[in-house]
Amino acid sequence: MLRLYNTLTRKLEPFETLKKGSVGLYTCGPTVYNYAHIGNLRTYIFEDILKRTLLYNGYKVKHVMNITDVGHLTSDADEGEDKMEKGAAREGKTAWDIAEFYTKAFLHDLKDLNILPADKHPRATDYIKEQIKLVATLEKKGFIYQTSDGVYFDTSKLSDYGKLAGLKKQSLKAGARIDMGEKKHITDFALWKFSSRVSPSAREGARGEREKRQMEWKSPWGVGFPGWHLECSAMSEKFLGQPFDIHCGGIDHIPVHHTNEIAQSEAAYGKPLANYWLHGEFLVIPGGDKMAKSSENFITLESLKKHDISPLAYRYFCLQTHYRKPLTFSWKALEAAQNGLNHLYAASASLAGSIVIPSEARADEVEDTPRSESLSQSITNQFLTHLNSDLDLPAALALFWQSLKNHSITQKQLFQFDEVLGLDIKSHLKKPIEKISAAAQKFVSERNTARAAKDWPKSDELRKKLEEMGYEIKDTKDGTEITNK
Numbered sequence: 001m002l003r004l005y006n007t008l009t010r011k012l013e014p015f016e017t018l019k020k021g022s023v024g025l026y027t028c029g030p031t032v033y034n035y036a037h038i039g040n041l042r043t044y045i046f047e048d049i050l051k052r053t054l055l056y057n058g059y060k061v062k063h064v065m066n067i068t069d070v071g072h073l074t075s076d077a078d079e080g081e082d083k084m085e086k087g088a089a090r091e092g093k094t095a096w097d098i099a100e101f102y103t104k105a106f107l108h109d110l111k112d113l114n115i116l117p118a119d120k121h122p123r124a125t126d127y128i129k130e131q132i133k134l135v136a137t138l139e140k141k142g143f144i145y146q147t148s149d150g151v152y153f154d155t156s157k158l159s160d161y162g163k164l165a166g167l168k169k170q171s172l173k174a175g176a177r178i179d180m181g182e183k184k185h186i187t188d189f190a191l192w193k194f195s196s197r198v199s200p201s202a203r204e205g206a207r208g209e210r211e212k213r214q215m216e217w218k219s220p221w222g223v224g225f226p227g228w229h230l231e232c233s234a235m236s237e238k239f240l241g242q243p244f245d246i247h248c249g250g251i252d253h254i255p256v257h258h259t260n261e262i263a264q265s266e267a268a269y270g271k272p273l274a275n276y277w278l279h280g281e282f283l284v285i286p287g288g289d290k291m292a293k294s295s296e297n298f299i300t301l302e303s304l305k306k307h308d309i310s311p312l313a314y315r316y317f318c319l320q321t322h323y324r325k326p327l328t329f330s331w332k333a334l335e336a337a338q339n340g341l342n343h344l345y346a347a348s349a350s351l352a353g354s355i356v357i358p359s360e361a362r363a364d365e366v367e368d369t370p371r372s373e374s375l376s377q378s379i380t381n382q383f384l385t386h387l388n389s390d391l392d393l394p395a396a397l398a399l400f401w402q403s404l405k406n407h408s409i410t411q412k413q414l415f416q417f418d419e420v421l422g423l424d425i426k427s428h429l430k431k432p433i434e435k436i437s438a439a440a441q442k443f444v445s446e447r448n449t450a451r452a453a454k455d456w457p458k459s460d461e462l463r464k465k466l467e468e469m470g471y472e473i474k475d476t477k478d479g480t481e482i483t484n485k
């Protein structure tokens with residue numbers, strides 16, 4: 001039984017789907033005004049592990065991940081510049097070109113990290129009509145009001161506003177330092193922002209100074225663009241219906257973005273938005289600060305490659321820490337992860353592609369290490385138990401390592417487990433040998449006898465013969481390891 005920690009209830013809960021055997025999964029995607037940093041990518045790796053665990057448990061998964069290409073302002077309080085327009089100004093391109101370029105870069109990163117593609121990657125700008133419809137529904141139900149710069153959601157109209165984050169009403173009063181603008185309550189948020197500010201003294205028709213915007217659309221309330229939270233509510237409903245099963249993101253989304261998605265979706269449709277809410281902890285820099293796009297600590301997958309850290313080594317690094325614990329970045333830790341992954345590939349190759357011939361064994365007694373079926377089954381069960389305990393990947397990985405070291409899993413299991421780990425072990429293996437030839441086995445046996453008699457010239461000669469036959473020979477403490485070259 002799969003159990004997941006639900007942010008909404010703050011409990012570990014048994015996972016039950018709305019529709020038998022299938023899962024609707026929505027994960028908030030990137031704002032494509034710059035490259036994703038490896039902190040962002042940690043969140044997508046966690047979501048990929050969740051999805052692979054669902055698949056491993058036999059569920060069908062319909063996965064939607066949006067692409068935010070409009071409306072995300074530099075401040076979560078609905079102020080500041082649109083991040084897309086800011087990116088365009090920075091690079092002297094159009095906002096549309098910026099979106100196109102960084103969407104491609106993002107999808108490339110996902111591929112490098114062996115993250116399974118979503119079934120849909122809807123872009124916010126392709127679903128403006130649906131977003132306007134959602135605002136119109138909220139208007140009909142009396143949840144909105146208009147200011148000179150946009151249309152806002154009135155959070156005081158929802159008795160359970162803030163339930164996801166456990167926000168307390170009394171702490172939601174406007175503080176002296178917070179600029180409320182014309183908002184009625186500090187938590188109210190923009191559904192639609194106007195391209196031009198309507199003069200408060202002459203609301204009817206008169207327009208203030210017009211901002212230069214590349215991305216804007218007509219709406220019943222005025223020309224402008226959607227608020228950031230709106231796209232996820234509109235597009236999740238369009239592709240997954242409401243409610244759907246699981247909604248994910250990083251922990252920073254809990255108090256604002258997801259809280260507001262819940263508010264507008266539940267107010268509009270009178271039913272829950274999603275049943276399970278899962279959030280990934282941050283990648284932090286030493287000292288505890290989060291890695292952020294706006295700070296100096298902006299490390300991309302490309303920067304890792306320049307330091308000889310492969311994307312899969314970064315994935316491996318992330319798997320070693322539970323997704324609900326902060327993970328501290330350091331180059332040293334990443335180098336250790338790269339080493340660890342290299343060893344894991346080597347150990348897998350030795351399991352899948354080589355035969356250890358014990359020195360005391362006669363060559364004709366050699367066989368692939370027999371494994372007991374009950375031991376194999378018990379390892380498979382333990383692996384699943386770890387996954388299903390709220391995605392305990394560190395424990396699953398430890399079990400994987402231990403089984404690899406003592407050769408207690410089969411090649412088939414190795415590949416099965418990697419369906420969840422996603423480390424692409426298969427393509428890092430040397431070609432497995434089916435069975436070494438009788439002649440080679442004879443040479444190995446003769447070589448062992450020569451070695452026991454300290455007849456090194458003969459031992460070297462036999463090694464050479466084996467190498468000419470296409471085998472690689474390694475003397476280990478357990479015997480002679482023989483692998484296809």
Ligand code: AMP
Binds near residue numbers: 030031041042280
């Ligand atoms: P953004 O592109 O800013 O919308 O963020 C994309 C995703 O990355 C969101 O799910 C964020 O919650 C997540 N995120 C942002 N910073 C970090 C970080 N330092 N560590 C882990 N996830 C992060």
Ligand code: ZN
Binds near residue numbers: 027028029232257261
């Ligand atoms: Zn979202």
